[in-house]
Amino acid sequence: MTTEKVAFTGVRQTLLATLYGRALDSRADRPVLGDRMAEDAVRRIAFDFTRFRLTPGEAAVVAMRGRQLDEWTRAFLSDHPDAVVAHLGCGLDCRVFRVAPPAGVQWFDVDYPEVVELRRRLYPGRQGYRLIGCSVTDPAWLPDIPRDRPALVVAEGLTMYLSGPAMETLVHRVANHFDAGGEAAFDAVSPLAVRLQRLNRILRTSGATLTWGLGDPRRLEGWDPRLRLVAEVAAVELPWIDRLPFPYRLACRVMRLVPPLRRLGVLVRYRFSD
Numbered sequence: 508m509t510t511e512k513v514a515f516t517g518v519r520q521t522l523l524a525t526l527y528g529r530a531l532d533s534r535a536d537r538p539v540l541g542d543r544m545a546e547d548a549v550r551r552i553a554f555d556f557t558r559f560r561l562t563p564g565e566a567a568v569v570a571m572r573g574r575q576l577d578e579w580t581r582a583f584l585s586d587h588p589d590a591v592v593a594h595l596g597c598g599l600d601c602r603v604f605r606v607a608p609p610a611g612v613q614w615f616d617v618d619y620p621e622v623v624e625l626r627r628r629l630y631p632g633r634q635g636y637r638l639i640g641c642s643v644t645d646p647a648w649l650p651d652i653p654r655d656r657p658a659l660v661v662a663e664g665l666t667m668y669l670s671g672p673a674m675e676t677l678v679h680r681v682a683n684h685f686d687a688g689g690e691a692a693f694d695a696v697s698p699l700a701v702r703l704q705r706l707n708r709i710l711r712t713s714g715a716t717l718t719w720g721l722g723d724p725r726r727l728e729g730w731d732p733r734l735r736l737v738a739e740v741a742a743v744e745l746p747w748i749d750r751l752p753f754p755y756r757l758a759c760r761v762m763r764l765v766p767p768l769r770r771l772g773v774l775v776r777y778r779f780s781d
């Protein structure tokens with residue numbers, strides 16, 4: 508087994524924390540996601556993952572977010588077996604392997620070039636699957652992606668690291684590119700979570716900075732008239748909360764009762780029309 512040395516800092520290092528969260532979840536008695544490929548990848552990367560000091564509860568929270576986005580992805584692909592998927596800020600996430608899309612789907616994983624290079628060394632290829640090494644703020648990631656099929660743009664743990672103007676530009680580019688329309692599904696944090704970021708251990712450890720918070724998800728409809736919000740779920744209301752250790756379940760219950768805390772983390776799904 509070859510070991511990969513990784514010297515990522517800042518936002519690129521956060522992908523190691525979320526990978527480790529999924530690996531820890533896969534070791535649990537009742538995993539939320541059960542992603543064994545994450546565990547295998549962690550074993551192959553020469554990096555001290557314990558520095559993130561992730562608790563089993565934090566690992567389960569990462570896994571719950573991933574599971575919800577997996578389920579939205581599966582739902583879209585079951586309605587559109589000829590779709591294209593653009594998975595932005597993929598990091599080392601194994602969504603394409605967990606979802607195992609039907610043969611008619613073309614799936615593109617997009618992240619910075621050095622992240623994509625590491626992915627190539629760690630994971631196998633698949634039919635209909637391609638990697639694009641490019642910043643999502645650079646329009647160069649789009650032209651290679653077919654525009655004439657229903658599209659799902661999915662992003663996990665990405666939007667909070669983009670600026671507001673970069674998010675708005677991204678929304679327009681996506682809506683302009685995909686002529687057949689489609690959906691966008693992603694998680695976001697609230698402006699309060701951005702203000703409270705010093706409390707976030709993963710950010711302190713990696714040196715990454717949160718830059719964008721989503722207030723009212725309907726505001727994005729004002730950015731582009733082709734966008735419609737179709738689903739919104741607070742992270743503390745995800746269906747797998749019962750798998751969290753008791754203190755986390757209790758914290759979720761309390762947070763649900765306090766609107767600004769309930770909205771610290773949300774998952775949203777938009778439809779964009781042709």
Ligand SMILES: C[S@@+](CC[C@H](N)C(=O)[O-])C[C@H]1O[C@@H](n2cnc3c(N)ncnc32)[C@H](O)[C@@H]1O
Nearest residue numbers: 521522525596597598600618619642643663664
């Ligand atoms: C918290 S990690 C999440 C990674 C993966 N989605 C997961 O859930 O494990 C944030 C990811 O966003 C990527 N990222 C941040 N800004 C980016 C940008 N402008 N272009 C492409 N990727 C970006 C980072 O490289 C990293 O892989």
